[in-house]
Amino acid sequence: MAGTDSTQDPILGGPAIVLVNPQLGENIGTSARAMLNFGLTDLRIVNPRDGWPSERAVAAASHADTVIENARVFETTEEAIADLQIVYAATARPRDMIKPEATAREAAVEMCEAFQQDRKIGVLFGAERHGLSNEDITLSDKIISVPVNPSYASLNLAQAVLLVAYEWFQENLRDGERPAGRQLSVGEEDRPASRKDLVAMFEHLESELDAANFLKPPEKRPRMIRNIRNIFTRAALQDQEVRTMRGIIKSLAHFRTPDKSKR
Amino acid sequence: MAGTDSTQDPILGGPAIVLVNPQLGENIGTSARAMLNFGLTDLRIVNPRDGWPSERAVAAASHADTVIENARVFETTEEAIADLQIVYAATARPRDMIKPEATAREAAVEMCEAFQQDRKIGVLFGAERHGLSNEDITLSDKIISVPVNPSYASLNLAQAVLLVAYEWFQENLRDGERPAGRQLSVGEEDRPASRKDLVAMFEHLESELDAANFLKPPEKRPRMIRNIRNIFTRAALQDQEVRTMRGIIKSLAHFRTPDKSKR
Numbered sequence: 001m002a003g004t005d006s007t008q009d010p011i012l013g014g015p016a017i018v019l020v021n022p023q024l025g026e027n028i029g030t031s032a033r034a035m036l037n038f039g040l041t042d043l044r045i046v047n048p049r050d051g052w053p054s055e056r057a058v059a060a061a062s063h064a065d066t067v068i069e070n071a072r073v074f075e076t077t078e079e080a081i082a083d084l085q086i087v088y089a090a091t092a093r094p095r096d097m098i099k100p101e102a103t104a105r106e107a108a109v110e111m112c113e114a115f116q117q118d119r120k121i122g123v124l125f126g127a128e129r130h131g132l133s134n135e136d137i138t139l140s141d142k143i144i145s146v147p148v149n150p151s152y153a154s155l156n157l158a159q160a161v162l163l164v165a166y167e168w169f170q171e172n173l174r175d176g177e178r179p180a181g182r183q184l185s186v187g188e189e190d191r192p193a194s195r196k197d198l199v200a201m202f203e204h205l206e207s208e209l210d211a212a213n214f215l216k217p218p219e220k221r222p223r224m225i226r227n228i229r230n231i232f233t234r235a236a237l238q239d240q241e242v243r244t245m246r247g248i249i250k251s252l253a254h255f256r257t258p259d260k261s262k263r
Numbered sequence: 264m265a266g267t268d269s270t271q272d273p274i275l276g277g278p279a280i281v282l283v284n285p286q287l288g289e290n291i292g293t294s295a296r297a298m299l300n301f302g303l304t305d306l307r308i309v310n311p312r313d314g315w316p317s318e319r320a321v322a323a324a325s326h327a328d329t330v331i332e333n334a335r336v337f338e339t340t341e342e343a344i345a346d347l348q349i350v351y352a353a354t355a356r357p358r359d360m361i362k363p364e365a366t367a368r369e370a371a372v373e374m375c376e377a378f379q380q381d382r383k384i385g386v387l388f389g390a391e392r393h394g395l396s397n398e399d400i401t402l403s404d405k406i407i408s409v410p411v412n413p414s415y416a417s418l419n420l421a422q423a424v425l426l427v428a429y430e431w432f433q434e435n436l437r438d439g440e441r442p443a444g445r446q447l448s449v450g451e452e453d454r455p456a457s458r459k460d461l462v463a464m465f466e467h468l469e470s471e472l473d474a475a476n477f478l479k480p481p482e483k484r485p486r487m488i489r490n491i492r493n494i495f496t497r498a499a500l501q502d503q504e505v506r507t508m509r510g511i512i513k514s515l516a517h518f519r520t521p522d523k524s525k526r
Contacts, residue, residue, distance in 0.1 A: 039412040062417055147436055149302040162422055173410055
């Protein structure tokens, strides 16, 4: 318990680490250990292949038990990130989608600034073999990539977590050096939407688009959805803007619903 | 082979990673993997507990086989670092000795500069359980420490290697940004001594001090030697200065040897 009391150390409890479909308990354990070395304690696990709780995870965590004990398990990525406002996707493979990218170091600078503004932040990490799905990346604001030897890029899950956590911690140590002027003013209107509200907006929009036969043919539907979602995650919508968007969708659908024949 | 041809990538083959008395083959393998991700290929192993070659090391290296295959094994730390000119010691525990310290990031900046001047550089890592001995640290110019969560500092061997290698690689990527003016002129007289010459100087000095009954009582001898060696490693002696020191020791001893009764 000693090491993980967040009241003792203000930087504990930083960004959430979200492991999506991890395969091996060992890797969850070593990821927890990597996290705690750099003061991260909020571990979330989406649908772990070998079930939960995991003895192997505890064994590999090497006294980072509290992180494992307090880990939360979710069925879907959407649920795991519902309360988050800023979401990064850690991925090695380049993706065929328009999404801003940052190195782990650049992301750490951004995360520290956002954290100081009480934003809820998380980083998604994919399964050992295949990484994140395009759908998971679509739910994220930005891609984190770690610059590695181009002829041998083979970081494992816990190593990727370690480097992201390391950069977060180093940037926090530099805290005093950061110019205070960079802090944005935080008003009621200036608050990034939670991922829950954003996903609800996506689903609202997509159900209306389905009803309007827009998302066709079926084989193109997933890609169309990804492209649409990426537009809005790139826009980094504020709370108020999501409400506005919901209003727009609702009003358009309202126009369509009563009398389809008129279209 | 593809990933490790040092003729293809000028940054491959940077600092040597020296694992001193590693216990588990797995950790040697994961260290090799960590190295190659960040372009390091010169692995040296001092007296591995479970022997060498190690099937477990190969299995854990995950296609970083060439690093394992080309690893060199030595009996002593002195032999492993004989050709090196600048040696860092990676250690977590604070030591009771006067030795300059650098974070992994600061050390990476220094190492890149030294590498550009064709210095031969290495980083020592200790055994899993106990880290480096004070004697090994005494042979080093500087301590590398990774800033971690003070209430949970539990990096394993390969994680420590990963972070040092990561910082080296990131600093190399920044290479173009570094002002050219920082490069020092390199003359024949301005060349750090090799560790081999430095150790030979130490042994020369200590044998003469033994003969002079200086290193007494016996239980204090190891500590006295550490303190003396630390003075000279802190001085970062040049080639020429080591030759000068050898001359001084020899001339003093010459004065003593012919007629002990006169002292």
